[in-house]
Amino acid sequence: MENENPYIFNEDATIAKPIFVWKKSIITKLSRHMFWDVYIQELDIKKNKNLIIERIALYGNDNDIRIMFLLYSKGDIKKALINSDSLNQITIEYFSLVLGVKKEAFKCYGKKPAHQM
Numbered sequence: 868m869e870n871e872n873p874y875i876f877n878e879d880a881t882i883a884k885p886i887f888v889w890k891k892s893i894i895t896k897l898s899r900h901m902f903w904d905v906y907i908q909e910l911d912i913k914k915n916k917n918l919i920i921e922r923i924a925l926y927g928n929d930n931d932i933r934i935m936f937l938l939y940s941k942g943d944i945k946k947a948l949i950n951s952d953s954l955n956q957i958t959i960e961y962f963s964l965v966l967g968v969k970k971e972a973f974k975c976y977g978k979k980p981a982h983q984m
Contacts, residue, residue: 893934893937893938894907894910894912894919894934894938895907895908896930896934897919897923897927897931897934898926898927898928898930898931900926901922901923901925901926901927901931902922905918912938916939916943916947917947917950917951919935919938920935920939920943920944920947920948921947921948921951921953921954923935924948924951924954924958924962925953925954925955925958941966944962944966945966945968948962948966948973949968949972949973949974950974951973951974951975952974952975953975954973954975956976959973959975959976
C-alpha cells in the first residue's frame with residue numbers, strides 16, 4: 868500500500884483539506900449515466916475502485932477520465948483494466964496506448980464482452 872500524504876496543501880503551505888474528503892467530493896463530479904445501477908454518493912473510492920475504474924473506462928468522457936487519474940494511481944488503473952472481464956476492443960486499444968500496455972496483456976483482449984453495446 869502506498870504511503871500517501873492524506874492532505875492537500877494550499878500555495879501558502881497551509882492545509883486545504885484532507886485528501887480523502889477531497890476525493891469523496893470529486894466522485895460526485897463524475898457523469899451519472901455510468902452508475903445507473905448504484906447511488907453515486909454511496910460509492911466508496913477504495914472498496915468500489917475496480918467498478919469505478921471500469922465504468923469510467925467504458926462509458927466516461929474526457930473529464931471523467933481526468934478525474935479517474937486524480938482518484939487513482941496509474942498502477943491501480945492498469946491493474947483494474949488488465950483484469951477486467953468486460954472491456955470492449957475500442958477501450959482496450961485506447962488504454963493500451965494511454966497506459967503503455969500491450970493489448971494482449973488485457974484479460975479480455977480478443978473476446979467479445981457479454982454486454983457490448
